[in-house]
Amino acid sequence: MTPDVRPHEKLNRVVIFLGPPGAGKGTQAKELARKFSAPHLSTGDMLREHVAQGTSLGQRAQPIMGRGELVPDSIVLRMVAERIERPDCSHGFVFDGFPRTVAQAKYLGESLKQHGYKRPFVIHLAIDPSILLRRLTGRRTCKVGGEIYNVYERPPKVAGICDADGGELVQRPDDREEVIGPRLQAYEKQTAPLAAYYGRLGLLHVIDAAKSVEEVGQQVLQSVKSVRGAR
Numbered sequence: 001m002t003p004d005v006r007p008h009e010k011l012n013r014v015v016i017f018l019g020p021p022g023a024g025k026g027t028q029a030k031e032l033a034r035k036f037s038a039p040h041l042s043t044g045d046m047l048r049e050h051v052a053q054g055t056s057l058g059q060r061a062q063p064i065m066g067r068g069e070l071v072p073d074s075i076v077l078r079m080v081a082e083r084i085e086r087p088d089c090s091h092g093f094v095f096d097g098f099p100r101t102v103a104q105a106k107y108l109g110e111s112l113k114q115h116g117y118k119r120p121f122v123i124h125l126a127i128d129p130s131i132l133l134r135r136l137t138g139r140r141t142c143k144v145g146g147e148i149y150n151v152y153e154r155p156p157k158v159a160g161i162c163d164a165d166g167g168e169l170v171q172r173p174d175d176r177e178e179v180i181g182p183r184l185q186a187y188e189k190q191t192a193p194l195a196a197y198y199g200r201l202g203l204l205h206v207i208d209a210a211k212s213v214e215e216v217g218q219q220v221l222q223s224v225k226s227v228r229g230a231r
């Protein structure tokens with residue numbers, strides 16, 4: 001049975017997505033937010049907004065970002081706290097790519113409590129590393145229009161050629177196995193403690209991310225709706 005979202009139905013939850021690069025975290029977070037017309041919050045977007053508007057946080061972050069360094073928690077956490085105070089967040093929102101560490105998760109938990117939010121609903125998009133590796137290393141991008149294919153899961157009609165515009169399909173340097181392998185290991189090292197932390201709090205909901213985008217989306221919706229209103 002496919003769960004539906006009624007018109008004007010509110011999310012009424014703080015949803016956090018965890019998952020390795022390639023698990024579809026960004027896609028699922030945006031889709032869930034869209035279904036409920038809820039804010040989709042990414043710290044990258046927040047940083048860009050603060051820099052564009054020249055706020056004091058933005059002015060502090062800009063030189064750090066310019067040097068290609070990681071913006072420290074002292075700035076990121078204040079941005080997050082400021083963002084979730086805004087009225088558009090009052091009926092729930094979706095985090096994409098935050099928190100990344102247990103320290104950030106603890107801070108977020110306190111911040112949510114202070115603002116009267118319920119405990120977050122954490123979705124872990126879990127996927128077998130070998131499937132993930134295939135998904136990432138199989139990716140090919142069109143040099144002309146930027147269309148994305150996958151030689152295993154979504155191949156073009158003619159190998160190496162874009163269906164839409166005949167452009168050449170290439171593998172981005174970032175998608176090569178020697179780059180992906182260490183990235184996935186780094187992710188695992190950072191996120192395993194975070195998943196364990198939320199697991200101990202009983203807030204972690206594991207979803208199999210090896211399925212299609214649509215199937216995973218249905219499961220996300222089903223699991224979010226199954227516990228709505230719970231505290």
Ligand SMILES: [Zn+2]
Nearest residue numbers: 142145162167
């Ligand atoms: Zn193309």
